[in-house]
Amino acid sequence: MTISPTSILSKKVLAFIQSQTVITLCVCDNNLPYTAMCYYVYLPEENIIVFKSKRETTHMNAxxxxxxxxGAVRQDKLLSTNVVGVQLTGMLLTNNNSSLLSVATRKYYMKYPFAVAVSGDIWMIRPDAIKYTENKMGIMGKEEYRLIAE
Incomplete structure (x- = not known):
């Protein structure tokens, strides 16, 4: 059972995830790790991360x-005295619900209109755990959330 992120994530964490632009996607194929960076949009009501990538890339094949x-998201503008980021785990949604994919596609292109001109497909990840880290001048703060009931 999925838990609504808007009811469990703090407003600070939701605001952070929604305000950033790039996710580092981490995958594994035959025990070999691989990463890729993609523009993304987070839709908390649906609890999905939406990104665009070509199907034939190494990370999408994996x-x-x-x-x-x-995945990992760090702030777009780094400050040496304040490091903020999110680490997450989740599942790539491969049996795409057409209405969910339609909403995801529309929201993605609203945030990144230039991406219409770039080839690729829209993909979705459903996060099941999110860990927020904030390091201000050596003072580390962490918040962890489970988005799937165990």
Whole structure:
């Protein structure tokens, strides 16, 4: 059972995830890790991360073989005295619900209108755990959330 992120994530964490632009996607194929960076949009009501990538890329081939993925988002503008980021685990959604994919596609292109001109497909990840880290001048703060009931 999925738990609504808007009811469990703090407003600070939701605001952070929604305000950033790039996710580092982490996949594994034949025990070999691989990463890729993609523009993304997070839709908390649906609890999905939406990104665009070509099906034939190394990371998408790996994710299509093993839909369990991880990711990391750090702030777009780095400050040496304040490091903020999110680590997450989740699942690539491969049996796309057409209405959910339609909403995801529309929201993605609203945030990144230039991406219409770039080839590729829209993909979705459903996070099941999110860990927020904030390091201000050596003071580390962490918040962890499970988005799937165990």
């Amino acid at each position: 994710a299509l073989k093993n839909s369990l993925v991880a």
